[in-house]
Amino acid sequence: MSLPSHVRLVEVGPRDGLQNEKQPVSVADKVRLVDGLSAAGLGYIEVGSFVSPKWVPQMAGSAEVFAGIEQRTGVTYAALTPNLKGLEAAIEAGVKEVAVFAAASESFSQRNINCSIADSLVRFEPVMELAQQRGIRVRGYVSCVLGCPYDGDVSPHQVAAVAFALQAMGCYEISLGDTIGVGTAGNVRQLFEVVGRDVPRERLAGHFHDTYGQALANIYASLLEGVAVFDSSVAGLGGCPYAKGATGNVASEDVVYLLDGLGIETGVDLSRLIEAGQRISRTLGRETASRVARARSVAQ
Numbered sequence: 166m167s168l169p170s171h172v173r174l175v176e177v178g179p180r181d182g183l184q185n186e187k188q189p190v191s192v193a194d195k196v197r198l199v200d201g202l203s204a205a206g207l208g209y210i211e212v213g214s215f216v217s218p219k220w221v222p223q224m225a226g227s228a229e230v231f232a233g234i235e236q237r238t239g240v241t242y243a244a245l246t247p248n249l250k251g252l253e254a255a256i257e258a259g260v261k262e263v264a265v266f267a268a269a270s271e272s273f274s275q276r277n278i279n280c281s282i283a284d285s286l287v288r289f290e291p292v293m294e295l296a297q298q299r300g301i302r303v304r305g306y307v308s309c310v311l312g313c314p315y316d317g318d319v320s321p322h323q324v325a326a327v328a329f330a331l332q333a334m335g336c337y338e339i340s341l342g343d344t345i346g347v348g349t350a351g352n353v354r355q356l357f358e359v360v361g362r363d364v365p366r367e368r369l370a371g372h373f374h375d376t377y378g379q380a381l382a383n384i385y386a387s388l389l390e391g392v393a394v395f396d397s398s399v400a401g402l403g404g405c406p407y408a409k410g411a412t413g414n415v416a417s418e419d420v421v422y423l424l425d426g427l428g429i430e431t432g433v434d435l436s437r438l439i440e441a442g443q444r445i446s447r448t449l450g451r452e453t454a455s456r457v458a459r460a461r462s463v464a465q
């Protein structure tokens with residue numbers, strides 16, 4: 166299969182990245198991050214989550230972040246909404262696109278959203294209904310697609326069943342999350358081959374954490390499978406509060422560098438993206454996890 170000429174990047178740093186921070190991050194710093202990312206040319210930014218603050222305290226100020234950001238034309242600013250209460254809060258904050266999140270493993274579903282996979286799908290039904298009434302597009306996530314921190318191996322057929330259910334209830338795109346970053350190029354190709362029989366590949370996205378250093382190889386493997394949407398996190402921020410030891414998503418800077426090298430268009434200005442990543446890394450008081458950003462700062 167030939168590679169796509171264009172890839173859509175879904176920047177999840179402000180949400181997936183910052184949700185896992187131990188130290189508090191101010192609304193002003195989050196706003197600066199989101200605005201820096203849109204200025205770098207990212208067309209889709211996951212800004213925050215409307216989840217229980219008892220479960221994920223770092224996302225508590227998401228409405229204020231939405232109120233503070235500069236909303237550029239052509240950029241999608243999205244939020245996670247696990248239930249109707251979350252969607253109502255997102256609507257109140259003026260959010261135009263949301264995501265629901267399910268898992269392919271039962272234990273992760275329980276730990277992350279306090280219900281079984283089947284119950285989570287039932288919970289999403291009123292979310293989909295209200296979103297449709299309000300003209301809000303809904304993206305779907307499936308976590309633990311290549312392994313679960315509690316249950317171990319996960320079958321691609323189980324992933325396909327959950328992805329198909331999300332598509333059937335109206336999610337326009339399904340992002341397959343390697344939450345703990347254990348996948349390798351071989352099982353990533355097999356995953357998309359199996360899931361692709363039930364959900365068209367143009368409706369699938371890859372979401373790779375980089376715990377085992379395989380994320381870029383996994384993106385390349387996904388490109389070979391015809392996938393052209395990838396989630397990534399500036400400076401490689403993050404982890405998952407319910408997946409101990411998992412590192413952040415693949416760094417957006419490293420993905421852009423890979424895609425630039427392949428001649429695949431993303432619309433992102435790498436230098437400005439590196440600046441946004443360096444700024445948030447300084448705010449958090451640590452070095453960026455992007456290898457490209459580190460190499461560029463040494464070269465300068």
Ligand SMILES: CC(C)(COP(=O)([O-])OP(=O)([O-])OC[C@H]1O[C@@H](n2cnc3c(N)ncnc32)[C@H](O)[C@@H]1OP(=O)([O-])[O-])[C@@H](O)C(=O)NCCC(=O)NCCSC(=O)C[C@@](C)(O)CC(=O)[O-]
Binds near residue numbers: 251277
């Ligand atoms: C889903 C629930 C709410 C169920 O949590 P629950 O405790 O079962 O919910 P409940 O309906 O029984 O309500 C309990 C309390 O939470 C409140 N509540 C209920 N809903 C909301 C809401 N939307 N916003 C704010 N508050 C809410 C509700 O009002 C009540 O408050 P109380 O009466 O006790 O004061 C909880 O488990 C939760 O918030 N989980 C979120 C977990 C999360 O955000 N995880 C990280 C994102 S997923 C991820 O990172 C993976 C991904 C997407 O990146 C892909 C990958 O890498 O795999």
